[in-house]
Amino acid sequence: MSDVPVLQVRNLVKEFRVRERGRASVVHAVSGVSFDVMPGETLALVGESGCGKSTTGRCIVRLTEPTSGEVRFRGTDLLQLKHAELRKARRHLQIVFQDPQASLHPRLTVRQLLSEPLEVHHEPADVVGQRVEELLGLVQLRPEHLDRYPHEFSGGQRQRVGIARALAISPSMLVLDEPVSALDVSIQAEIMRLLIDLRERLGLSYLFIAHDLAVVRQLADRVAVMYLGKIVETGFADDVYGNPQHPYTRALLSAVPVPDPIVERRRQRIVLAGELPSPIDPPSGCRFRTRCWRATDRCAEEEPLLIGRNRTATGHHVACHFPGDDATPTTAQPTTEQAPADQPTAEQRLV
C-alpha cells in the first residue's frame, strides 16, 4: 500500500432543493463528508437508509452532481472536469449498483452488456471479443451465458454480470453501492467472496457502501459510519468493530446477531428509539442527539468534530463529545432468560 490515496473526498456536500406543500426547502443529504481511500484498500461506508451514503457514492462518480466539495481521484478533481474529460476519467472509476435487475438494460444480452463499455472507449473489435471471454471467467460465468438476457439469470448471476460490466474497462477502483443488499443471504456470501477474490487478483480499491456492519466485516480494511449526512466515526476495521466509540456505531454493532444461540440470548442490544430525523431540518449540534442516551445540553449547542483519537491520518476518528463505552446505557440492561414472557421483547427502549 503506497501512502498516496487513490480517492480523496473533501467536504462533499449535496443538497436537494424540494418543494413541500408549496414551500421550498432544502434536503441536506450529504453535509461535508471527507475521507481517503488508499490503493488496494477497501473503505466501507456504513449507515442506515436515508443517511446519504448512496448519494455520497453517486456524487463521487458524478451520477448525481454534488453541491460543493472536492472528489480527487488519482490526483484530478472529478468535479472540475468537463463532460468529455469526465467520460474518459470514468474508465478508471466504476460503480456497481444495488439492484442488477434495474441496472442492466433488459433488452441487451450479456455479450452486449459486457462489450458496450469497451466499444464506448474505442477498443478494437478483436480485443473486445477476447476481453468479454476473460471477464466471464473473472466473475465465474460460463460462455453459454453470453447470449442470454438479464431476466434469464438468477439474482446472484445478474450481479456477476453487473460486476463484470463495471470491470470491463479495467478500472482501478469500484464504488460498490450495496452490491449484495438485493440478494438472498446465501448468494450474498458468494458475491462477497467473489469481490474479495477480484480485489486480490486485480489490485482494486473499493468504496463499499452498506447498511449493515456485519456484511462488510469480512472485506473492509477501514470503516466510516455515516449518520444523517455526516461521518460520525471512522477508523481501521479492527478499531471500529473492536472498540466502537460513537454511541451510534455501538448501537449498529449491537444489532449484529451472533451465531452462538447462548451468547445471542444474553447479548445486550441497544435499540434506538424513534426514526431518523428529517434531513430537511437536521437537529442542531450533534445530529445524533435526538436518539442518543448520552445527549446533554452541550450536544445541542456545539457540533462535535471528527477528532482523531491518535494523531495518524487514517486513525480512529470520532465525532462525539462523550465517546467511549465507559458508561453503559442507563436504561439498557443485559437480557437474561428470566425475562418475563409477556414482555414483547427483552430489549430495552432507549429514549
Next chain:
Amino acid sequence: MTAVAIPAFTVQRARPPWLRGPSLIGIISLATWLLVAVTLPLWSPHTPTEVVGGRLLGPSWSHLMGTDALGRDVFIRALYGSRISLPVAAIVIISAVLVGTIVGAAAGFLGGWVDAVLMRAVDITMAFPPILLAMAITASLGPGIRNVLIAMVLVWWPIYARLLRAQVIAVRQREYVDSAVAIGMSRGLILRRYVLPMAYTPVLVNATVDFGQVVLLTASLSFIGLGARPPSPEWGAMIFEGATNFYQWWIAAAPGIAILLVVLAFNFVGDALRDTFDVKDLGR
C-alpha cells in the same frame, strides 16, 4: 372417493390480443384496402373520372353504387379514394411522429429551458381544436391536398411530442441509464440505444389509432372545400358532391361507408395494441 374425470383440453397457444377478435377483422380489412389501393388500376373497369353512362343512375349490377351527377361510377370512385386517403394519412402520421420524436426527445432528455420552450409550443398548438387549426392553416396556405397534408402535420406532431417526452423522462430515471452514464457513454448514444427504444411503444400504439383520425380529418377538410379539388375521388369531396344531390343517397353513401370501414379498422387494431402494451392515455 369416486374418480373424477378430468376433461381433456387441447391446449392451444393463445394468440396475442391484436391477432384476435375485432383486431383481426381490422387487420384483414386494412390488408384488403391496401391491396385494392395498390392494384386498383390493373383491374378496374373504369377510371375515376371516366363518364360511364347516364347521370344519377341508381345502384345496379353494372354500377354497384350507381353514377353521380356527371355520370361517373360512384363505387369505382370510392375505391379510388383509398389511393388518396391512405397515402395522405401515412405521410401525415410518419411526419408527425418524426417531428414529435425529435421535439419530445429533446425536451425530455435535455430538460431545462429547452423543455420549457418546446412544451409551451406544444401547449399553444394543442389549445386549438384540431379541425379548427387545420382549417385555419389550410385556408391561409390555400386549398389543395398538399396544404392539407402540411396543416395536419402541424396539428398532429404535439401529441407525439408530449407522449414521447413523458416516456423519455420516465425511462431516463431508470438505473440502467445511470449505468450507461457510468461507463462513459455519450449522451447521444444513451438516447438512441437506451432511452428511445424503451420509450417508443406508446407512440407507435397511438399512431395506429390516429391513422383513422387523420383519414377522417382529411375527408372533413375536403368536405368543406379546403382539401382535394372536385374531379379528385377524395372521399370528403365525394360526400360534398353527394350532399348537393341529396335524393341520390348512393353518391354520399359510398365514400361514407369507405371512411367508416377504414376508420373502424384502424380503431380496432389500435385498441388491441393499446390493450397489449397497457398504455395509459397520455396523449390528449
